[in-house]
Amino acid sequence: MPLDELAVIARLRRLAGEGAFDFRDDAARLTPPPGCDLVVTADMLASGVHFLPDDPPDSVARKALRVNLSDLAAKGARPLGYMLSLGLAAWTDEAWLDGFVAGLEADQMEFAIALLGGDTIAVAAGPVISVTAFGTVPEGRMVHRFGGSPGDLLYVSGTIGASTVGLALLQGRSGPWDTLPASVREALIGRYRIPEPRLALAEAVADLASAAMDVSDGLVGDCDKIAAASGCTARIEADSVPLPAGLAEGADASLVARLITGGDDYEILAAVPPAAEAAFAAAADAAGVLVTRIGALRAGAGASEVVLGGRALDLGRRSYAHGDGAGA
Amino acid sequence: MPLDELAVIARLRRLAGEGAFDFRDDAARLTPPPGCDLVVTADMLASGVHFLPDDPPDSVARKALRVNLSDLAAKGARPLGYMLSLGLAAWTDEAWLDGFVAGLEADQMEFAIALLGGDTIAVAAGPVISVTAFGTVPEGRMVHRFGGSPGDLLYVSGTIGASTVGLALLQGRSGPWDTLPASVREALIGRYRIPEPRLALAEAVADLASAAMDVSDGLVGDCDKIAAASGCTARIEADSVPLPAGLAEGADASLVARLITGGDDYEILAAVPPAAEAAFAAAADAAGVLVTRIGALRAGAGASEVVLGGRALDLGRRSYAHGDGAGA
Numbered sequence: 001m002p003l004d005e006l007a008v009i010a011r012l013r014r015l016a017g018e019g020a021f022d023f024r025d026d027a028a029r030l031t032p033p034p035g036c037d038l039v040v041t042a043d044m045l046a047s048g049v050h051f052l053p054d055d056p057p058d059s060v061a062r063k064a065l066r067v068n069l070s071d072l073a074a075k076g077a078r079p080l081g082y083m084l085s086l087g088l089a090a091w092t093d094e095a096w097l098d099g100f101v102a103g104l105e106a107d108q109m110e111f112a113i114a115l116l117g118g119d120t121i122a123v124a125a126g127p128v129i130s131v132t133a134f135g136t137v138p139e140g141r142m143v144h145r146f147g148g149s150p151g152d153l154l155y156v157s158g159t160i161g162a163s164t165v166g167l168a169l170l171q172g173r174s175g176p177w178d179t180l181p182a183s184v185r186e187a188l189i190g191r192y193r194i195p196e197p198r199l200a201l202a203e204a205v206a207d208l209a210s211a212a213m214d215v216s217d218g219l220v221g222d223c224d225k226i227a228a229a230s231g232c233t234a235r236i237e238a239d240s241v242p243l244p245a246g247l248a249e250g251a252d253a254s255l256v257a258r259l260i261t262g263g264d265d266y267e268i269l270a271a272v273p274p275a276a277e278a279a280f281a282a283a284a285d286a287a288g289v290l291v292t293r294i295g296a297l298r299a300g301a302g303a304s305e306v307v308l309g310g311r312a313l314d315l316g317r318r319s320y321a322h323g324d325g326a327g328a
Numbered sequence: 329m330p331l332d333e334l335a336v337i338a339r340l341r342r343l344a345g346e347g348a349f350d351f352r353d354d355a356a357r358l359t360p361p362p363g364c365d366l367v368v369t370a371d372m373l374a375s376g377v378h379f380l381p382d383d384p385p386d387s388v389a390r391k392a393l394r395v396n397l398s399d400l401a402a403k404g405a406r407p408l409g410y411m412l413s414l415g416l417a418a419w420t421d422e423a424w425l426d427g428f429v430a431g432l433e434a435d436q437m438e439f440a441i442a443l444l445g446g447d448t449i450a451v452a453a454g455p456v457i458s459v460t461a462f463g464t465v466p467e468g469r470m471v472h473r474f475g476g477s478p479g480d481l482l483y484v485s486g487t488i489g490a491s492t493v494g495l496a497l498l499q500g501r502s503g504p505w506d507t508l509p510a511s512v513r514e515a516l517i518g519r520y521r522i523p524e525p526r527l528a529l530a531e532a533v534a535d536l537a538s539a540a541m542d543v544s545d546g547l548v549g550d551c552d553k554i555a556a557a558s559g560c561t562a563r564i565e566a567d568s569v570p571l572p573a574g575l576a577e578g579a580d581a582s583l584v585a586r587l588i589t590g591g592d593d594y595e596i597l598a599a600v601p602p603a604a605e606a607a608f609a610a611a612a613d614a615a616g617v618l619v620t621r622i623g624a625l626r627a628g629a630g631a632s633e634v635v636l637g638g639r640a641l642d643l644g645r646r647s648y649a650h651g652d653g654a655g656a
Contacts, residue, residue: 005649024557025473026541027369027403030462032360040444041355044413044458046451075355085372085413085458116368121650123374123456130372130413130447130458134358145353213354229352321333322449 017114028116041071058103059193068133069197076206077135079113087123148211148230148271150299161259166192195266204283209270221319234304263320345442356444369399386431387521396461397525404534405463407441415451476539476558476599489587494520523594532611537598549647562632591648
């Protein structure tokens with residue numbers, strides 16, 4: 001054991017929320033508000049797969065929490081609490097752990113969520129971080145991946161592709177991003193390390209979307225998934241997909257294809273019935289979250305049609321699998 | 329990725345419970361019964377630390393689930409569902425996964441619990457298995473580690489030390505167990521690989537114990553913990569500690585010390601007020617679970633007093649840390 005389990009717990013104690021009993025018990029108590037369902041999601045992250053071994057520990061912690069918060073947002077849920085299981089390698093020291101805890105503490109404040117409990121173990125290759133997060137929705141109001149209908153419009157939050165470019169920059173892979181100003185490149189790297197969960201959009205999703213999911217494995221593949229789960233197919237207007245500042249202007253077909261099939265965007269993809277479109281746009285605006293219509297669900301089955309400049313866009317792949325590019 | 333994530337999900341699908349939506353969504357819905365609190369616990373297991381690399385996959389799965397069920401039992405909770413995050417090494421094949429799923433399926437039937445969701449990733453060294461389990465207790469009735477008082481009697485379920493001997497046998501370490509019949513040795517190995525969560529005792533614990541926890545890191549150290557959490561100390565009558573059949577007879581002080589400080593027992597340690605003692609024994613008897621009085625909580629602080637044959641027992645250590653002996 002690199003760090004004594006009690007030393008780890010002592011450091012985590014300031015993250016303890018209600019029902020965690022200051023980690024003096026073996027389990028936590030969770031009491032959902034009356035009239036609510038719990039939404040439960042889990043994501044596990046491993047060094048070299050979901051983050052780079054030399055990523056700062058506070059950003060590793062924040063990513064581990066935020067990818068779960070992103071799932072809650074896409075289900076229309078409000079964060080309630082989370083469990084954390086931590087597999088630490090022998091090299092893990094107090095400085096790494098202090099950074100990790102500081103990252104969680106900052107995000108707990110920002111997103112009004114607290115740690116309920118978990119486990120700490122030694123692993124041969126780590127860190128391996130497992131988060132299970134809980135959110136609440138009014139009873140029966142969880143938004144699913146499978147609720148869409150042909151004709152529903154597909155909306156995406158934020159921009160798509162920043163994280164793909166951020167990872168390429170961290171890995172020293174050259175591309176059109178090489179000529180971007182340093183500050184823009186830093187921001188793109190930041191989006192890879194610390195995604196932005198769109199919790200501000202959760203209420204609009206809950207009230208107005210017929211289906212939603214977060215975009216984590218590439219926009220095109222995730223459009224395929226939401227369409228298939230909803231028993232239809234999709235058409236994506238690639239010209240409409242919002243790309244990061246500095247890359248949007250003059251992006252050629254190959255760059256567009258790369259950005260809309262890359263991973264780790266953690267934006268919300270929502271299907272919105274036409275009658276709800278104006279209300280959804282207004283609610284997103286009121287929440288301060290950019291949303292963009294990028295296509296629609298259609299009757300049929302199979303892979304989404306992806307069109308750029310009126311022609312089918314040639315895609316090398318449709319999805320991103322973690323480990324493809326992160327040096328695993 | 330050793331196995332495609334979709335292939336893993338397809339195999340896990342038959343484990344899906346209500347609220348899991350057949351794993352067609354990104355999150356699960358959990359609706360606790362009215363008037364109940366949820367009890368949430370998490371344990372992470374790693375190959376070479378909590379199980380041996382060549383342990384059968386079905387026993388690895390069952391251990392991962394059962395160590396969590398053991399925590400629920402000790403809190404007086406009834407199982408409701410669980411989340412599973414699975415870090416798989418490159419060598420993991422379909423045969424291993426099939427065995428793993430079969431183990432979970434058998435235990436889901438036995439303990440009336442179902443899988444709600446989770447995640448599957450690739451890890452450099454695996455498997456790493458993270459389970460977060462949910463149970464229910466009537467509102468406000470969760471049993472804590474910290475509820476005991478001086479004078480409360482300490483009870484333990486089952487026997488103590490079987491798992492310690494099972495691990496020693498698997499590792500080829502010699503000891504007094506070498507002369508046991510093969511069938512007894514097999515049973516001890518079985519207790520290391522597949523612990524027995526004492527869910528049958530949960531109701532008696534909920535109704536009658538002032539404090540409880542499961543014994544996973546050595547009985548003596550865990551008595552220290554329940555006493556310290558309850559603001560007192562403890563006295564353990566080591567002569568009373570129930571040892572496994574074949575080892576109980578003629579065990580010398582050194583063997584007793586080893587068994588009551590070894591890990592992985594997953595028995596329940598409960599503090600029972602004297603006035604509730606008869607009812608607790610009767611409830612345990614009705615539930616078909618052996619319970620034995622092994623000592624008591626006392627006013628004071630610090631390490632528990634451990635007595636064998638009227639004299640203080642010499643203990644080399646008080647607790648077991650995973651990885652000490654499992655070849656990590």
